[in-house]
Amino acid sequence: MTTTNLNIRTDKEIKDQAERIFSELGLNMTTAINIFLRTTIRENGIPFALKLDTPNSLTIRAIEEGRKIAYDDTVKGYSNIDDLKKALEV
Template structure:
């Protein structure tokens, strides 16, 4: 398939921030734009979310608490739901 150049104008900060995200995803700008264009055609519209997962403060705090509990030998663990229910007196 023959190729063509696509010239677009955008703010430098937008381009730099997008390139940084694409780089973390293992993509370059050309590949990311081509993914967007091909998927737009296939879906017949703006097609997808492609983003890094960054939890909000509450979720990040819950993840950190879970990690602390998981590695704390003094925290009681349960291997089945029946034992957990007994401990919770449910």
């Protein structure tokens, strides 16, 4: 396989942000671009989103609240749906 150089111009901050994400995914810029190009050819178009699942601030707060409730012995728990409905007056 013969290789060639690909020179592109992009905003420095965009490049830096992408490199941080690729690094978290265990990739470098060259590997990430090659994945994109090969998959584009295979799919005959822009084929995929490669991203980290990062919860937004509301979801993070909900997770933290759920964890606090799960470990708080003073919070009433329910072992069946009928008891829960009764408590909620549904």
